[in-house]
Amino acid sequence: MAYSGEPLLARDLLYTSENSLVVQSLRARLGVDPTNGDGFGLGWYLDGPEPGLFRSxxxxxxxxxxxxxxxxxxxxxxxxxxxxxxxTAVQQTNCHPFRHGDRLWMHNGAIAGFRAVRRDLAFAVDPSLYPEIEGTTDSELFFHLALTFGLEDDPPAAVARAVGLIEQVGRAHGEPFPLQMTVATTDGRTLWAFRYSSEGRSRSLFRTADVSALREQYPDNPILARLALDSRVVTSEPLGGLRGAWREVPEATCLTVHRDGEELAPFAPVVPEAAPVG
Incomplete structure (x- = not known):
């Protein structure tokens, strides 16, 4: 789950809705695994550019x-x-979100045949970034591939090139559908979310509808009353059952959320000519 908008207590998002993320950790409705008990993480921005991080x-x-x-x-x-x-192991360094400088990254899904392709993908990571990889997950390696391809300059292009490489390597190892992903990343100001899979049947991803319209529909809802008009929640599952409150992010799409609103754009992998070398 990712939130962008006026400052809001994390507890309001994690605990107070009928299908909150904490509820989903025990009884997910749309995920592959109904129970997500192998750890959790929280990342947030306050005054400085670098986000806080709590993982367990x-x-x-x-x-x-x-x-x-x-x-x-x-x-x-x-x-x-x-x-x-x-x-991969249940350990703190394998819990999301992952952080690099002012960036946060989360990934739902998997790189198919990760044990077989891991070495090839790791060699594509910029040598200056490789020492920062602390855990053993495909998600963290995916993050560092995106950083290698310019995540800090152009997130949609960087993720497209990272996905292109993952698919290229996976298919060379005999994987017909190398990647399943929903991804969220941010610099603390803009939020980017991606929904894509090699098979064309991606994990679920939703975003909130316009807050002003929801307030008119549900004037007594306390959470809606606290949300600013530019607030957006992006989540794997709707946090509640309010009619019209949630819109599905389409297949093969990049969602960009910023202070002026949101934009949806088609997303497609780009096979890089070569992995950058530091």
């Missing part, structure tokens, strides 16, 4: 520290993730 291997539904922290963190850009491992 505890199940989100049973972590008192998360409950306490979420009642004290008020941010205009917030990332939260609950993890179900796709085969």
């Amino acid at each position: 291997t505890e199940p989100a539904w049973n972590d008192r520290n998360l409950h306490e922290l979420s009642g004290a963190i008020r941010s205009s850009m917030l990332f939260a993730h609950v993890r179900a491992s796709t085969g």
Whole structure:
């Protein structure tokens, strides 16, 4: 889940809705795994450019520290993730979000045949970035590939090139559908979210509808009353059942959320000519 808008308490997003992210950690409705108990993470921005980060291997539904922290963190850009491992270890460095400088990154999905393709993909990471990889997940390696291809300058182009490389390497290893992904990344000001899979059947991704229209429809809803008109929530599953509140992000799409609104653009992989070398 990613939030962009006027500063809001993390607890309002994590706990108060009927299908909050903490509820989803125990009983996800649309995910491949109904239980996401292999850790969680929270990333947020306050005064400086570098985001705060809290990650734990505890199940989100049973972590008192998360409950306490979420009642004290008020941010205009917030990332939260609950993890179900796709085969890598349950350890803190494998929990999302991942951070580099002022960037945060989350990924739902998997690189197919990761054990076989990992070495080839790792060699494509810029040597100056490689020492920062702390964990063993495909998601963190994916992040560093995107950084290698210019995530800090042009996120949509960088993610397209990273995906292009992952698919190229995966197919060379006999994987017909090398990648399944929904991705969110931010610099603390703009939010980018991607929905794509090699198979064309991607994991679910939703965004909130216009807040002003929702307030007219549900004038007594306390959460809507606290959201500014430019607020947006992007999430794997709707956080509640308000009719008209959630819009599905289309297949093969990049969603960009900024202070002036949001934009939807087609997303397609781009096979890079060569991986940059630091």
